[in-house]
Amino acid sequence: xxxRAGMAAGRVRPAIDIPPAETHPAPPxxxxxLVVDDxxxxxxxxxxxxxxxxxxxxxxxxxxxxxxxARRDAPDLIILDLMMPDIxxxxxxxxxxxxxxxxxxxxxxxxxxxxxxxxxxxxxxDYVTKPFGMRELVARVRAVLRxxxxxxxxxxxxxxxxxxxxxxxxxxxxxxxxxHLTPSELGVLSMLMTxxxxxxxxxxxxxxxxxxxxxxxxxTIDVHVRNLRLKLEPNPREPRYIETVYGGGYRFVAxx
Numbered sequence: 557x558x559x560r561a562g563m564a565a566g567r568v569r570p571a572i573d574i575p576p577a578e579t580h581p582a583p584p585x586x587x588x589x590l591v592v593d594d595x596x597x598x599x600x601x602x603x604x605x606x607x608x609x610x611x612x613x614x615x616x617x618x619x620x621x622x623x624x625x626a627r628r629d630a631p632d633l634i635i636l637d638l639m640m641p642d643i644x645x646x647x648x649x650x651x652x653x654x655x656x657x658x659x660x661x662x663x664x665x666x667x668x669x670x671x672x673x674x675x676x677x678x679x680x681x682d683y684v685t686k687p688f689g690m691r692e693l694v695a696r697v698r699a700v701l702r703x704x705x706x707x708x709x710x711x712x713x714x715x716x717x718x719x720x721x722x723x724x725x726x727x728x729x730x731x732x733x734x735x736h737l738t739p740s741e742l743g744v745l746s747m748l749m750t751x752x753x754x755x756x757x758x759x760x761x762x763x764x765x766x767x768x769x770x771x772x773x774x775x776t777i778d779v780h781v782r783n784l785r786l787k788l789e790p791n792p793r794e795p796r797y798i799e800t801v802y803g804g805g806y807r808f809v810a811x812x
Contacts, residue, residue, distance in 0.1 A: 619643025
C-alpha cells in the first residue's frame with residue numbers, strides 16, 4: 557500500500573510538527589571593573605574574586621597605567637588604592653575626572669576622616685577601609701553600579717526653575733552652562749529635585765543612595781553637596797538652588 561493510500565485509510569500518521577528550539581535572551585554583558593593597586597597580591601585576589609562574581613576585570617599597578625587603561629577600555633567602575641608610588645590615587649582622580657565619569661570606590665588604609673573626605677571631594681563615590689571583607693566590597697560595587705544606572709520613576713529629565721537635570725546623560729544645565737555629574741552627585745541632586753522644597757536629612761540621602769550596605773560618614777553628603785554647589789551655583793557661598801536647613805539637612809528650591 558502506498559503512503560498516500562495508507563494515510564487515506566487512516567493507518568499512517570501524518571508528520572509530527574516539531575516546535576522550534578526554545579530560545580533564551582543573551583546574558584547581559586559583564587560589567588568591566590578596573591582594579592588599581594600597587595600590590596600584586598591584592599590585584600590578583602580582587603581579580604579572582606570579582607571574576608567569580610561575574611565581572612570582567614582589568615588591572616593596573618599605578619595611576620599612570622590606570623589612566624591609559626581607562627582611556628582605552630572605558631571601565632564601568634574603578635576600585636582605586638590611594639597610596640601608590642609615582643601617581644597616587646588622589647592624582648589619578650584629579651586627572652581621570654577630566655576624561656571620564658565612571659564611579660570610583662577608594663581602597664584606603666588611612667583612618668583619618670580628612671583623607672576620605674578629600675577623595676570624595678575629588679570625585680570618588682565610596683570608600684572601603686583596609687582590611688576589608690570581599691563580600692562587603694562586592695556589595696558596595698553592586699550598589700554603586702545600581703546607583704549609576706538606576707533612574708527614578710519620575711522621568712529621565714527634571715526641570716525645576718532654571719535647572720534642567722538629564723539623568724540619561726548625567727548632566728545638569730543651568731542657564732547656558734552644562735556640567736557633568738558623578739553618579740553620587742547625580743543621586744543627591746536627583747532626589748532633591750524630585751521633591752523641590754522637601755527637606756532631606758543627611759541620613760535620608762545616605763540611605764536612599766547607598767542602601768543598607770553603606771555605613772559611612774554623614775559628612776559624605778556634605779562633600780557631594782559642596783561639589784554640586786561649585787558646579788551649579790553662581791556663588792557657592794550664597795547658594796540659590798541647594799539650601800542648607802540647619803538641624804534638618806538640605807532642600808532644592810527653584811531659585812529667585
